[in-house]
Amino acid sequence: MAKPLDTTTRYRTIFVSDMHLGTRGCQAALILDFLRHNDADTIYLVGDIIDGWRLRASWYWPQAHNDVIQKLLRKVRHGARMVFVPGNHDEFARQFIGQSFGGIEIVRNAVHVAADGKRYFVLHGDEFDVVVRHSKWLAHLGDWAYDFALFINTHFNAVRRFLGFGYWSFSAWAKLKVKNAVNFIGSFERELAAEAKRRGAEGVICGHIHHPALREIEGVTYVNTGDFVESCSFVVEHDDGRLEVLFWGTPFAKLAPVKNPKVADADEPADAEVEIEAA
Numbered sequence: 343m344a345k346p347l348d349t350t351t352r353y354r355t356i357f358v359s360d361m362h363l364g365t366r367g368c369q370a371a372l373i374l375d376f377l378r379h380n381d382a383d384t385i386y387l388v389g390d391i392i393d394g395w396r397l398r399a400s401w402y403w404p405q406a407h408n409d410v411i412q413k414l415l416r417k418v419r420h421g422a423r424m425v426f427v428p429g430n431h432d433e434f435a436r437q438f439i440g441q442s443f444g445g446i447e448i449v450r451n452a453v454h455v456a457a458d459g460k461r462y463f464v465l466h467g468d469e470f471d472v473v474v475r476h477s478k479w480l481a482h483l484g485d486w487a488y489d490f491a492l493f494i495n496t497h498f499n500a501v502r503r504f505l506g507f508g509y510w511s512f513s514a515w516a517k518l519k520v521k522n523a524v525n526f527i528g529s530f531e532r533e534l535a536a537e538a539k540r541r542g543a544e545g546v547i548c549g550h551i552h553h554p555a556l557r558e559i560e561g562v563t564y565v566n567t568g569d570f571v572e573s574c575s576f577v578v579e580h581d582d583g584r585l586e587v588l589f590w591g592t593p594f595a596k597l598a599p600v601k602n603p604k605v606a607d608a609d610e611p612a613d614a615e616v617e618i619e620a621a
């Protein structure tokens with residue numbers, strides 16, 4: 343995973359999503375390092391690159407986040423084709439669909455033809471997230487629910503202790519949430535595979551759920567770029583058309599080596615009970 347510092351790997355295509363620039367959780371330094379050491383003829387930014395939702399709530403834009411944008415624009419100047427598919431967090435960019443900024447094409451979705459002729463439908467994927475689609479306020483709530491739950495956990499238990507009740511376990515609650523999350527991921531994946539089939543594509547490449555994957559679902563190749571906040575994952579297309587999910591370190595890489603903890607095993611059904619952290 344970790345390359346010697348002075349090497350750059352070139353791919354036919356790079357797909358990357360969910361950088362969430364403009365949030366405190368954003369791994370800008372890691373993204374810069376990733377952009378420095380990886381290049382491609384075509385780069386797809388598969389949504390939620392800039393987090394407009396959080397920026398609207400409170401402005402947070404350090405220099406490193408600017409550097410990421412500059413680095414992307416520089417790649418275009420040096421000849422890369424760059425396609426930006428806005429997601430729900432950067433939906434402000436959807437008003438510019440069909441236009442291009444600094445050579446970055448902004449599109450609603452795309453069809454990527456791989457070197458082996460295989461056609462992939464490329465989209466962010468929030469259109470197929472039932473929570474986001476049917477009630478935006480609920481999605482925004484979900485975004486804050488985790489922070490809020492941690493806050494409640496601390497204060498709620500102080501009150502319980504004062505009243506003589508036992509400790510209410512946050513992790514037990516989170517485990518329950520994980521079971522639901524696993525069901526959610528499974529249905530999201532099936533929906534996207536079905537949509538690719540409807541569009542006459544052999545595969546689909548998306549982001550949004552922060553869960554990197556590369557697997558066959560009912561004859562469709564389902565590919566998820568994951569995210570650059572927790573997984574720090576991305577997808578590459580090699581010169582022969584072969585796709586691969588790769589990881590670029592993690593913020594905790596110094597504590598423990600990470601070996602693709604979240605990539606769904608091809609043999610493992612999506613609804614299997616797996617240990618993942620609550621998103």
Ligand SMILES: [Mn+2]
Nearest residue numbers: 390429430550
């Ligand atoms: Mn999203």
